[in-house]
Amino acid sequence: MSTNTNTNKNQNELGALWKKKSKTGMSFLSGYINDHDGQRIDVVVFANSKKTNEKAPDYRLYVSKPLESKTSAPTQTKAPVQKSKPVVEEVEDDIL
Secondary structure (H helix, E strand, O other): OOHHHHHHHHHHOOEEEEEEEOOOOOEEEEEEEEOOOOOEEEEEEEEOOOOOOOOOOOEEEEEOOEOOOOOOOOOOOOOOOOOOOEOOOOOOOOOO
């Protein structure tokens, strides 16, 4: 593959998704997209379990929100910021 083709491909890429399984065995996609300003947005994709007709979408894309911290007590010193794992909403249907 030529370098020019590879460069054009990267310029057109909006993000990336990975297949994952929840603790209950449900398949879903997790990854990110880049908005028009180049800001990264973490996302998850689930099969649409509430599809009622052919015009309804097969999949739904959601912003992946970080888990909230279970400790709410303020600290005197600043601790290093740790990236939280995304919240995964369970749905009935598998994505793939």
